[in-house]
Amino acid sequence: MSVLYDAPGPKTRRRHVIGGIVGGVVVGAVIALIVRKLDKEGQFADAYWAPFQNSGVWQNTLLPGLRFTIQAAVLAIALAVVFGILLCSARTSEHRWIRVPGAVVIEFFRACPLLLLILFFYLAFGKELGTLWPLVLGLMFYNGAVLAETFRAGINAVPRGEVEAGYSVGLTKSQVSRLILLPQAIRAMLPAIISQCVVALKDTSLGFIISYEELVRRGKGIYESYYNIIPTALVLAAMFITINYTLSKIATLLVARLRRRGQRPVERTDVGEVTMEPTAR
Amino acid sequence: MNVLADNIGTILDGFRETIALTALSAACAIVLGIILAAMRVSPAAPLRWAATSYVNIFRNTPLLLLFVLFVFGLPTIGLRASFFTRAVIALSLYTAAFVCEAVRSGINTVPTGQAEAARAVGMTFTQTLRHVVLPQALRAAIPPIGSLLIALTRNTSVAEAFGTREATYVLDSLGRDHASALYWIFAGIALGYIILSLAIAGGFRLLERQLAVIR
Numbered sequence: 388m389s390v391l392y393d394a395p396g397p398k399t400r401r402r403h404v405i406g407g408i409v410g411g412v413v414v415g416a417v418i419a420l421i422v423r424k425l426d427k428e429g430q431f432a433d434a435y436w437a438p439f440q441n442s443g444v445w446q447n448t449l450l451p452g453l454r455f456t457i458q459a460a461v462l463a464i465a466l467a468v469v470f471g472i473l474l475c476s477a478r479t480s481e482h483r484w485i486r487v488p489g490a491v492v493i494e495f496f497r498a499c500p501l502l503l504l505i506l507f508f509y510l511a512f513g514k515e516l517g518t519l520w521p522l523v524l525g526l527m528f529y530n531g532a533v534l535a536e537t538f539r540a541g542i543n544a545v546p547r548g549e550v551e552a553g554y555s556v557g558l559t560k561s562q563v564s565r566l567i568l569l570p571q572a573i574r575a576m577l578p579a580i581i582s583q584c585v586v587a588l589k590d591t592s593l594g595f596i597i598s599y600e601e602l603v604r605r606g607k608g609i610y611e612s613y614y615n616i617i618p619t620a621l622v623l624a625a626m627f628i629t630i631n632y633t634l635s636k637i638a639t640l641l642v643a644r645l646r647r648r649g650q651r652p653v654e655r656t657d658v659g660e661v662t663m664e665p666t667a668r
Numbered sequence: 669m670n671v672l673a674d675n676i677g678t679i680l681d682g683f684r685e686t687i688a689l690t691a692l693s694a695a696c697a698i699v700l701g702i703i704l705a706a707m708r709v710s711p712a713a714p715l716r717w718a719a720t721s722y723v724n725i726f727r728n729t730p731l732l733l734l735f736v737l738f739v740f741g742l743p744t745i746g747l748r749a750s751f752f753t754r755a756v757i758a759l760s761l762y763t764a765a766f767v768c769e770a771v772r773s774g775i776n777t778v779p780t781g782q783a784e785a786a787r788a789v790g791m792t793f794t795q796t797l798r799h800v801v802l803p804q805a806l807r808a809a810i811p812p813i814g815s816l817l818i819a820l821t822r823n824t825s826v827a828e829a830f831g832t833r834e835a836t837y838v839l840d841s842l843g844r845d846h847a848s849a850l851y852w853i854f855a856g857i858a859l860g861y862i863i864l865s866l867a868i869a870g871g872f873r874l875l876e877r878q879l880a881v882i883r
Contacts, residue, residue, distance in 0.1 A: 395711070403711045410707075411714035428745035498818070498865040499858045500825035503836050507854045510843040585728070592730035596829040603733055616744050620737040624729045631728035 425617065435615035439622050444609065452605030453626065459519060459591045459601060463526035464584055470527055471534030479539060489535075496532035501525055502593050509597040518599035522591065530587050537583065540653045541576035542568055575645065579653045581638040585631045592627075602626065671849040672856045675842055682838035683860050689755060689824040689834060690864075694817050696760035701767025702806075708772055711793060719768065726765035731826055734758040739830040751831035759827070763820050770816060774809030775801060807879050814872030818865045835860055 395403060425431065438444045477489030496504070505525035513521055545568050553563040594601045603623060610619040645652045672679070707719035726734075738758040739751065749757075778801050786800040828837035839857045843850045 406710075407712040407714050410710075410712040410718075414714055414718040424745060430745060495858070495862070498822075498862045500822040500836060500861055502825040502828070503839060503854070503858060503861065506836065506840055506843070507850070510840075510847070511850055589728075589730040592732040593826070595732055595736075596826075603730070603736060606736075610740075614744070616741040617737065620733060620741055624725070624733055624737070627730060627733065628725060628728040632724060635728065 430615075430617050435613060435618045438609055438613055438615070439618070448605050448608060449602070449622075449626075452600060452602040455519075455599070455605075456588070456591050456594075456601040459522055459526070459594060459599065460584070460588045462519075462523045463530060463591070464587050466523065466527040467530035467534055467583075467587070468580075470531030471538055474531060474535035475538040475542075478535060479542065493532045493535050496528045497536075499529075501529045501590055502596065504528060505593055505597060513597070518594065518597050521597060522594040522599050525593075526587055526590055529590075530583055533586075534580070534583060537576055537579045537653060538572070541572035541579075544575045544651055544653055545571045571650075575650060576653050578638040578641040578645070581634055581641070585634045585638075588631060588634075589627065671842065671846045672852055675838075678842070679835070679838050679856065679860070682833060682835035682857075683864070685752075685832060685834040686821065686824050686836075686861075687864070689752070689759065689827060689832065690817070690821045692756045693759035693763060693824070694820055696756065697763035697767050697816075697820070698813070700760065700764035702771055704764060704768035705771035705775065706797065708768065709775060709797075723765045723768055726762055727769075729762075731758070731762050731823055734762050735826055735830050751827075755824075755827040755830060755832050759820065759823060762823070763816060766816050766819075767813060770809045770812040771805060773812070774805035774807075777808040778804045804881075807876075807881065810872060810876050810879065814869060814876075817872075818868050821864050821868065822861065 429435075474489055474493055477485050478493060480486045480489065502525075505522055508516070508521035508524045509518065549567050549571075550563055553567045558566065591601055592603045595603045595607070598604060606619045606623045610616045613619075642652045704719045704722060707715040708723070710716060735755070735758045738761075739754040742749065742754055742757075782800055782804065783796055786796040791799065824834060825836035827834055828840055835857055839853055842853050846853065
């Protein structure tokens with residue numbers, strides 16, 4: 388029950404039911420309108436959907452495409468984590484001449500459009516590197532910069548007193564990092580890292596533009612021979628949504644578990660901004 | 669360096685297109701996003717269900733796929749519009765899902781006592797939302813919406829592969845013609861995007877200060 392409205396009485400409940408019916412009708416009408424338009428234009432014709440009932444198309448086109456998508460995403464995330472750790476340690480360094488360049492690099496890759504990076508790597512090194520590596524490099528730099536900020540927030544989320552307590556019982560700096568900071572920080576960051584995987588997985592589709600054979604590019608092969616752009620796009624969207632929704636659900640469950648244990652997870656918005664949960668709730 | 673000076677007109681035209689795409693899509697996305705957020709907290713279950721599905725669908729679909737669907741797909745069902753308009757449709761529908769979530773989390777930051785007090789003095793759901801919760805929620809949502817608009821500016825670059833000659837398209841075409849000067853072109857255009865992001869960030873910081881209230 389939301390705090391926005393009271394537990395409804397009989398009159399209000401009736402009004403809510405009426406509102407629900409009216410709202411349902413409006414939503415239903417919008418959906419019906421879209422479906423009718425698609426139907427009138429023959430988008431539900433068997434010829435358009437036939438390729439997706441053909442197991443050959445799945446085995447030879449779509450599933451390999453999905454494999455290429457996942458391959459690029461996994462490579463990119465793995466490299467981005469490494470790059471992110473490097474950037475984060477530069478950003479939090481005690482030496483100004485390391486800290487400032489670290490911050491500049493992070494801000495540059497966060498402000499620069501990912502596609503601009505990918506196109507740059509493709510135009511500069513495409514002849515030698517093919518299409519996979521320009522895509523992976525672009526994703527690595529962008530996601531690495533975002534992850535660096537996530538890591539920093541995760542480390543900041545550990546209460547200062549714990550670090551001071553570590554020093555006061557005579558632990559060295561690396562022991563404090565290894566035994567106190569990292570175990571807690573990683574747990575707090577895990578949901579944010581999983582959300583970043585969703586972002587990276589979605590962004591691999593930019594490989595389409597430099598003709599990397601990922602899922603959407605494979606879909607292009609289908610819609611160019613069957614002239615079924617809308618059915619193809621809907622099938623591809625369903626595949627992406629299934630994977631990403633599952634990953635997002637896992638992240639949400641992890642956040643809920645952390646909160647039950649009274650820890651504060653590092654939250655990230657979907658645009659690469661890292662925020663801390665407000666404590667006062 | 670000369671390439672930048674020689675093509676400054678093309679580059680500026682590209683950024684004009686980028687700014688136009690961003691501004692129009694931002695306006696549509698914010699309006700649609702606020703409507704969706706209101707639906708997500710409404711007592712009418714079908715509206716809540718519809719808005720939640722919308723967010724889950726559009727947030728988990730790659731923007732590029734939405735471009736394929738709307739820019740290439742719309743003409744196949746007889747809906748004609750310019751490349752620019754179709755790009756704005758794809759960008760706004762995508763961004764609206766994120767705006768909805770930003771506003772909704774803004775609503776969640778409003779202390780429960782505020783809504784309870786509004787109800788205690790007899791305000792209805794609509795009144796509570798309009799006079800008490802939304803004004804505070806929108807203020808809390810301003811910084812995240814600012815970051816969303818910066819992300820939107822970056823996202824408009826996808827339109828370069830879909831018939832819109834915006835700034836990233838300029839890199840794509842100039843970079844192919846002047847391969848030796850690619851680094852300069854990249855630096856110049858990246859700088860343009862960074863200036864745009866800084867301008868939006870500055871604008872939103874100003875807005876935040878203007879609208880700040882003592883709570």
